[in-house]
Amino acid sequence: MARLIRIFDTTLRDGEQSPGASMNIEEKVLVAKQLARLNVDIIEAGFAFSSPGDFEAITRIGQEVEGPVICSLARAKPEDIDRAWEALKGAPKRRIHTFLSTSDIHLKHQFRMTRDEARIRAVEMVQHARSYVDDVEFSPMDATRSDLSYLCEVVEAVIEAGAGTVNIPDTVGYTTPQEFGNIIRTLRERVRNCDKAIISVHCHNDLGLAVGNSMAAIYAGAGQVECTINGIGERAGNASLEEIAMGLRTRKDFYDADTQILTEEISKSSRLVSKITGMVVQPNKAIVGANAFAHTSGIHQDGLLKEKNTYEIMQPESIGLTHSRLVMGKLSGRHAFREELQKLGYTLSDQEVNEAFDRFKRLADQKKELFEEDLEAIVSEAAIRVPERYVLKGLSVKSGVGQEPTATVELEVEGAIVQKSGTGDGPVDAVYRVIAGLTQTKSQLKAYIVKAITGGTDAQGEVSVRVEENGEMVTGHGSNTDIIVASAYAYLNALNKLTSLMERHARAEQKVPLC
Ligand code: KIV
Ligand code: ZN
Numbered sequence: 137m138a139r140l141i142r143i144f145d146t147t148l149r150d151g152e153q154s155p156g157a158s159m160n161i162e163e164k165v166l167v168a169k170q171l172a173r174l175n176v177d178i179i180e181a182g183f184a185f186s187s188p189g190d191f192e193a194i195t196r197i198g199q200e201v202e203g204p205v206i207c208s209l210a211r212a213k214p215e216d217i218d219r220a221w222e223a224l225k226g227a228p229k230r231r232i233h234t235f236l237s238t239s240d241i242h243l244k245h246q247f248r249m250t251r252d253e254a255r256i257r258a259v260e261m262v263q264h265a266r267s268y269v270d271d272v273e274f275s276p277m278d279a280t281r282s283d284l285s286y287l288c289e290v291v292e293a294v295i296e297a298g299a300g301t302v303n304i305p306d307t308v309g310y311t312t313p314q315e316f317g318n319i320i321r322t323l324r325e326r327v328r329n330c331d332k333a334i335i336s337v338h339c340h341n342d343l344g345l346a347v348g349n350s351m352a353a354i355y356a357g358a359g360q361v362e363c364t365i366n367g368i369g370e371r372a373g374n375a376s377l378e379e380i381a382m383g384l385r386t387r388k389d390f391y392d393a394d395t396q397i398l399t400e401e402i403s404k405s406s407r408l409v410s411k412i413t414g415m416v417v418q419p420n421k422a423i424v425g426a427n428a429f430a431h432t433s434g435i436h437q438d439g440l441l442k443e444k445n446t447y448e449i450m451q452p453e454s455i456g457l458t459h460s461r462l463v464m465g466k467l468s469g470r471h472a473f474r475e476e477l478q479k480l481g482y483t484l485s486d487q488e489v490n491e492a493f494d495r496f497k498r499l500a501d502q503k504k505e506l507f508e509e510d511l512e513a514i515v516s517e518a519a520i521r522v523p524e525r526y527v528l529k530g531l532s533v534k535s536g537v538g539q540e541p542t543a544t545v546e547l548e549v550e551g552a553i554v555q556k557s558g559t560g561d562g563p564v565d566a567v568y569r570v571i572a573g574l575t576q577t578k579s580q581l582k583a584y585i586v587k588a589i590t591g592g593t594d595a596q597g598e599v600s601v602r603v604e605e606n607g608e609m610v611t612g613h614g615s616n617t618d619i620i621v622a623s624a625y626a627y628l629n630a631l632n633k634l635t636s637l638m639e640r641h642a643r644a645e646q647k648v649p650l651c
Contacts, residue, residue: 139393141384142177142360143377144303144336147409148193149180149209150374151364156582156602156609157413160633164193165200166516170408171365172203173481174401176377178231180362183209184223185216189640191223198227205229205271212236212261221268232265233303234258235275238282238290255290259297266298273301275338280304280311280319287319288326295333301360302333306349309342309372313352320356336360339375341367346375351383354393365409366417366424378402378423378455386450401481403456407509408516414600414611416585423455464511466500480508482515492518499596502617507590513598513615522632525550526575533620535563543567545624547574564623571624575631579605586619599626603634608641610634 148164151157159167164181171179181197182190198206206227210216212234224230236247236258243249249257258274265272274294279287291302304323306316320337324330337353337360339346350361367376381397388394406424410417419426429452431437439446452458464476470493477484477492484492495514500506530546543566544557556574560566568581583602588595597619601612610633614625 138388141354141393141395143395143397144178144360144362145171145176145377146180146362146374147364149182150370151368153370154368154415157368157415158609159412161189161193161196163412165196167409167412168197168201170405172201174405175396175398176204178205178207180207180209180233185210185219194223195226198224198230205231207231207233210234212257214264217261217265230269231271231273232269233273234261234265235277237278238276238287239278241281242278251286255293258290259293262294262297262299272299273303274299275303275305277305278307280306284322288323291323292327292329295329300333301336303336303338303362305338306340309340311349312345313348316349317352317356320353320358324357334359336362338362340370341372347379350375350380354391365405368413368415378406382423382450399454400456411516411613414583414602464506476511477515480511488518503594509589510596513589513596522636524632525635526628526631528624528628529553531621531624533563533567541566543570545570545574563620567620567624568627571627577631579603579634589615597622599623601626601630603630605634608634608637610637
């Protein structure tokens, strides 16, 4: 039987460290629920000590998300581990993941510790974490640039102290598949008690080798892989979950290993994370890129028509890509709507169903046929709504050949109606300038991304924007059959998020750096 490889998803922790990918608590809960549907084994929900927001997200995910083990990161410090425990204690299945560097470069320049001091601290902190939970993971940070004999010593010591998982991070994305495979093999040969723990790997993609290195480690005996949806993460990102899961599923014959991932949920997970973080998936990205299953060459098409496996090593259906399924129309009722949502895997409260249904009715007036993706957009927007300081009440735009684009926007700002008109370089620019004036925002627009949710000229347009103020970056979303209206919704959603973030920060939130 194929060896089971555990999937430790760190989209909500390392993934969130991608520049501009920060998520609010509701968004994190939504992603965690989707990760549970994807059937990951462990969700690293955040770094409890780093901020009250991370703490609350871990607590909520621990209470609301069923299935996977919920994990918090903690530096090898008692106060971090105490905080991780506080956040996790309501979760039925919980893990504390503590870490300390083992490379001389880090120990000398950053931690100012000797090797012995670091080993002793690692052991003490694993023991401290074990006083709270049975499931403790330790990571020797920058393992791939550490002295291998010392690494073996630390791994042996932390297993002895009670770590059930030892994760070997390639923190700076420096290793190569052959070298990393050898490191894992050496650990398995030299560490006396290696069979008492699961060896995990955590690879960064600085040289584009994160997935290759992880696969080499699996081949060499690693039993857990840390990865993220769409490969998002610090700098060039982490190993991509979908590539590892599909790599193992497709080449089970070679690796003799597999995961418990429900691969049919991959496409939906990828879309959700991309939408929430505003990080667009490149079209040629393996597995989830728009072109990943598109065959354009005549020779390939000819072969495919004769026999699918001439040029197709995976079926699009295996990652949940089906022809857009027509689900509902204008006459569909609330009951059918709820049932469709359940089929898509969403269980909403009565109030959430009512709100989503109102939106559905408005959309059904504009668009005759509604597809699965339309319902997904409605539900995810309802679930990640933030308190709305600015509400769009009216919008009209004049633009065209030979006309100066002009927008008139009406907003409700804390109960008062305000209105203004202005011009811009294009209709969206005109709308954004007017909104900036009405809200008196000092933020800067960093990215504007537009895409069609389904095909056809009546398709909903989905707009994501990234907005920055005082070093805080947020992503806003809006969808509508009118792309200008979707753009206004997205911008206002970002400004509303920025306002609630600033308010939270004013209530003393400071993110703690990892080291
Ligand atoms: O890249 C890294 O080393 C990490 C650790 C905290 C596991 O993210
Ligand atoms: Zn990392």
